[in-house]
Amino acid sequence: MNSKLYVGNLSFNTTEAALRDAFGHFGTVTDVYVASDRDTGRPRGFAFVTFGTEEESKLATEKLNGSDLDGRQITVNEARPKEARTFDSPNRRAGAFRARY
Numbered sequence: 001m002n003s004k005l006y007v008g009n010l011s012f013n014t015t016e017a018a019l020r021d022a023f024g025h026f027g028t029v030t031d032v033y034v035a036s037d038r039d040t041g042r043p044r045g046f047a048f049v050t051f052g053t054e055e056e057s058k059l060a061t062e063k064l065n066g067s068d069l070d071g072r073q074i075t076v077n078e079a080r081p082k083e084a085r086t087f088d089s090p091n092r093r094a095g096a097f098r099a100r101y
Contacts (some may be wrong), residue, residue, distance in 0.1 A: 011070035027056025
């Protein structure tokens with residue numbers, strides 16, 4: 001397990017400070033990132049919380065997954081690495097977009 005956690009189903013009113021406070025009871029929080037929409041700046045309902053050690057992140061996952069934060073039952077999981085985005089598909093034929101015009 002790594003020390004970075006995914007936190008989902010957040011209220012749009014949940015702040016970085018609220019996350020630091022909630023997760024800080026289980027260890028040293030080194031980073032908090034609340035995802036927001038690029039265009040509107042509104043929160044997207046999920047965040048990433050990073051701890052100093054894997055043991056702290058495991059304890060926080062066990063204790064906070066399914067708990068209530070700002071009126072919402074949050075989901076806490078180990079963060080997975082971001083997958084590489086590819087725009088080629090084995091089912092797409094060359095020039096398929098041009099054929100529509």
